[in-house]
Amino acid sequence: MASSYLLQCPNFSTNLNLPSKPTTLKITPSFLLIKAAATSNNIRDEARRQNLTNPPQIHNFSAKYVPFGADPATSTESYSLDDIVYRSQSGGLLDVHHDFSALKAFPGSYWRALFDSRVGKTTGPYGAGVWSKKEWVLPEISSDDIVSAFEGNSNLFWAERFGKQFLEMNDLWVKHCGISHTGSFKDLGMTVLVSQVNRLRKMNKPLFGVGCASTGDTSAALSAYCASAGIPSIVFLPANKISIAQLVQPIANGAFVLSIDTDFDGCMQLIREVTSELPIYLANSLNSLRLEGQKTAAIEILQQFDWEVPEWVIVPGGNLGNIYAFYKGFHMCKELGLVDKIPRLVCAQAANANPLYLYYKSAWKEFKAVKANSTFASAIQIGDPVSIDRAVYALKKSNGIVEEATEEELMDAMAQADSTGMFICPHTGVALTALMKLRKSGVIRSSDRTVVVSTAHGLKFTQSKIDYHSNNIKEMACRYANPPVSVAADFGSVMDVLKKYLSKTPKY
Numbered sequence: 472m473a474s475s476y477l478l479q480c481p482n483f484s485t486n487l488n489l490p491s492k493p494t495t496l497k498i499t500p501s502f503l504l505i506k507a508a509a510t511s512n513n514i515r516d517e518a519r520r521q522n523l524t525n526p527p528q529i530h531n532f533s534a535k536y537v538p539f540g541a542d543p544a545t546s547t548e549s550y551s552l553d554d555i556v557y558r559s560q561s562g563g564l565l566d567v568h569h570d571f572s573a574l575k576a577f578p579g580s581y582w583r584a585l586f587d588s589r590v591g592k593t594t595g596p597y598g599a600g601v602w603s604k605k606e607w608v609l610p611e612i613s614s615d616d617i618v619s620a621f622e623g624n625s626n627l628f629w630a631e632r633f634g635k636q637f638l639e640m641n642d643l644w645v646k647h648c649g650i651s652h653t654g655s656f657k658d659l660g661m662t663v664l665v666s667q668v669n670r671l672r673k674m675n676k677p678l679f680g681v682g683c684a685s686t687g688d689t690s691a692a693l694s695a696y697c698a699s700a701g702i703p704s705i706v707f708l709p710a711n712k713i714s715i716a717q718l719v720q721p722i723a724n725g726a727f728v729l730s731i732d733t734d735f736d737g738c739m740q741l742i743r744e745v746t747s748e749l750p751i752y753l754a755n756s757l758n759s760l761r762l763e764g765q766k767t768a769a770i771e772i773l774q775q776f777d778w779e780v781p782e783w784v785i786v787p788g789g790n791l792g793n794i795y796a797f798y799k800g801f802h803m804c805k806e807l808g809l810v811d812k813i814p815r816l817v818c819a820q821a822a823n824a825n826p827l828y829l830y831y832k833s834a835w836k837e838f839k840a841v842k843a844n845s846t847f848a849s850a851i852q853i854g855d856p857v858s859i860d861r862a863v864y865a866l867k868k869s870n871g872i873v874e875e876a877t878e879e880e881l882m883d884a885m886a887q888a889d890s891t892g893m894f895i896c897p898h899t900g901v902a903l904t905a906l907m908k909l910r911k912s913g914v915i916r917s918s919d920r921t922v923v924v925s926t927a928h929g930l931k932f933t934q935s936k937i938d939y940h941s942n943n944i945k946e947m948a949c950r951y952a953n954p955p956v957s958v959a960a961d962f963g964s965v966m967d968v969l970k971k972y973l974s975k976t977p978k979y
Contacts, residue, residue, distance in 0.1 A: 531573050532610035536759065539564035539860060552611070553671060555678070557746075557757055564860060565759050569607065571806065579808030583778055590774065591624055600624040601662055601767045607803060608763045609663055616670040618700040619662050620652035623767055627775040627922070633891040638910050642920040644781070645888075648768055649896060653695045653720060654928035655688035655850075656793070659768055660761030665696035667760055668752050672702065680704055682746055683754040684738035686789070686850045687717030688927055693754050694724035705751060707731055707738040713849055716931040734843060736855045756792030757857045765793055769800025772922055773810060781814050782919040785906055787898040787926055788818040788827055788873075789851025791862035797924070798865030814922075816871040818862060819905035821846040821881065824853055827862055831873035835863060847897040847935045848881060850927065872914070876904035879947050882939050885929075886951035889936070894929035 536550040537543045538559035550556050552567070559565055574582075589603035596602035596614050600623015605612075626647045634643030648656035665681065672678055680703030683693050690706040697704035704726040708718065712734065721728050731738055739755065746753040756762065773780065784801075786794050794816060801813040820828045824843035843854035856862070865871065876884070884907065885900030895903075902923045909915040929936070938944050940952045958968050 530606070530610075532570060532606050533573070534567050534569045534610055534763075536565045537568045539566040539759075540864070543568045552609070552667065552760070553674065553676075555671070555676065555752065557753055564757070564858070566861075567759050567763050569610070569803075574606070574807055579804075579810075582807060583809050586770070586774060595619075599662070600771055601659055601764045604767050604770055607770075608767065609667065609760075612666060612670055616673065617662075617666045618669055618696050619666070620658065620695070620699065622652050622658040622662050623771060625650050625768070625771070627772065628893070630888075630891070630893070630923075633888055633893070636891065637887055638907065639917050640910070640919075640921065642918065643906075644920070644922045645893065645895075645899070646768065646772055646922050646924045649899075649925050649928040649931075651928075653688070653691040654931055655692060656765065656768065656924070656926045657688045657692035658696075660756070660764040660792075660796075661689075661692035661696045661754070663764035664752075664754055664758060664760045665693070665700055665702065668702060669700050671752075677750045678752050679750045680752070681754045682742055682751040683707070684735060684742040685713075685721075686735050686852060687713040687931070688850055689755065690726065690728075691717060691720035691724075694721035694726035697726070698724040703727065705729070707742050709734050709738055712845075712852070714931055714934060716933065717849075735853050736840075736843070739855075739857070755857065756790050762792050762796040762799065762861075765796035766800035766803070768924070769797045770804060773801075773804055776920075778810055779920075780810050780812050781922050783817060783909075783915055783921040784814045784924065785817040785819055785902045785921065786924045787848065787851055787902045788820050788862065789824065789848075789853040789856065789898075791818070791827060791856040791858040793924075793926070794818045794871075795858055795861035795865045798869055802868070813869055816866060816869040817902075817905055817909065818866060818871065818873045819902040820873065820875050821848045821851055821901055822875045822877045824848075824851060825875045826854055826856060827859065828873045828875040830859075830863070831866070835867075846881075847878060847932070848876075848901050850896075850898055851901065872909065874905035874908055876901040880904040880907075882935070882944070882947065883950055885936070886939060886949075886953075889929070890951060890953070893925075895925050896927040896929050896932050897935060898927060899923065899925040 534552060537546055538548055548560055586603055589597040592598040596617045596619050599619045599621040601608060602617060602619055628645045628647055630643045630645050634640035651658040668681055681693060681697055682705035683689050684707040694704045706721045706726045706728045708730050710730045710732050784797060786797055788794050798816060804810045805813050818827060823846040826841045830838045838859055840855035843852045846852050881897055881900035881904050884903040885895055885897055888895050888903055906923060915921060939949050940954050942949045942952050956968055958964050
């Protein structure tokens with residue numbers, strides 16, 4: 472006999488479509504899962520049939536654009552998410568504001584149970600990490616319009632050996648957001664943005680395609696999701712400033728790629744000008760829709776800890792949308808009663824591209840853009856971040872900290888992490904360096920539960936690893952290099968080398 476369990480679900484007024492007092496309903500697995508019918512040839516058709524059998528509850532959840540930092544209750548400026556708009560009337564950033572009064576009609580226990588019930592299921596689209604929180608992300612979109620590769624649900628890795636060996640920590644975790652469809656956390660935001668574009672095009676909005684400036688990962692995510700939906704993608708890349716692995720992704724996915732003789736900030740300025748003149752939707756994090764997907768990684772962290780809140784979360788920062796996205800995810804969980812506090816946030820920057828760090832060290836007195844210098848953490852090589860105001864807000868609200876990492880520090884940290892079984896990107900090396908510095912200063916204690924966010928897969932940055940382990944980086948000691956040993960093809964030579972190696976290996 473099929474098992475069942477009790478779940479808090481809302482009743483709804485048939486006249487007003489408004490939620491009333493929650494009641495306890497008996498829910499069977501068939502209510503939560505789409506069963507693959509033998510006769511079904513189309514997953515979306517099967518989802519529709521399932522909804523006819525178990526019709527979804529009617530709700531009044533909604534979201535809109537409002538000027539960032541404005542009080543939604545008093546602001547006279549707002550926009551539908553179906554509007555093509557990126558800036559407020561004053562030229563400032565926009566933010567996606569959800570109707571909290573509607574969401575608060577259900578207790579935190581309801582949202583925890585609902586989100587947990589969807590994890591890892593094949594129920595389209597709710598099995599995806601992002602879309603399992605659909606009501607908090609893009610509540611009014613039809614499931615038919617969602618473009619998803621079941622992104623999210625990424626591994627929260629217990630970095631046991633790294634924590635104990637290098638930091639004397641027992642409760643260190645790495646959120647591997649780079650173990651994703653295109654190998655980076657950018658998938659979390661791009662599924663939301665491209666899904667909305669898919670919706671807008673079906674509404675006959677004047678949109679030819681989607682464009683972005685990128686240091687690599689944004690273009691990979693954009694091109695993959697657009698290709699899946701049959702939407703043209705246009706990518707502006709700074710010439711000779713990203714890895715081959717990152718460059719080949721948009722090319723392979725059929726994007727129209729422009730290699731431009733400038734840096735990311737120059738590409739960003741050009742794409743903003745182009746999208747203001749042509750029917751191309753802007754996909755950079757200036758567009759606040761991206762952050763709605765990225766914030767779900769914060770909610771996932773809480774889920775993976777059974778809704779216990781870690782003391783610290785450390786995030787690499789470049790264009791700075793991500794640190795705000797994590798704050799937003801944690802804040803929503805606290806505001807809606809899923810948890811009773813939020814973690815302290817740390818934004819980690821490369822010293823060669825550190826405008827937020829310099830602003831923080833000045834006690835937030837004056838922000839100055841910088842000319843970003845070359846860094847192995849190429850995705851955060853940004854000197855004039857679009858989301859600077861969002862980042863400062865998130866850090867102030869979370870009693871946060873900003874740290875930086877030199878090139879040698881981030882490469883050493885990456886090598887140390889890899890030596891304990893990880894295979895991380897240089898940006899994660901920046902975050903680990905920040906952790907090491909905060910542990911050394913005593914700000915982060917040995918007992919503090921800490922999560923480091925890994926933003927991309929290490930396989931995208933193999934050349935930097937090869938150069939490090941070959942001692943081939945100018946003016947860098949490469950202290951943890953582990954080059955291969957050349958040896959003659961005979962038994963005696965191999966034995967001599969192995970005996971020498973074993974004599975230096977710690978005995979257990």
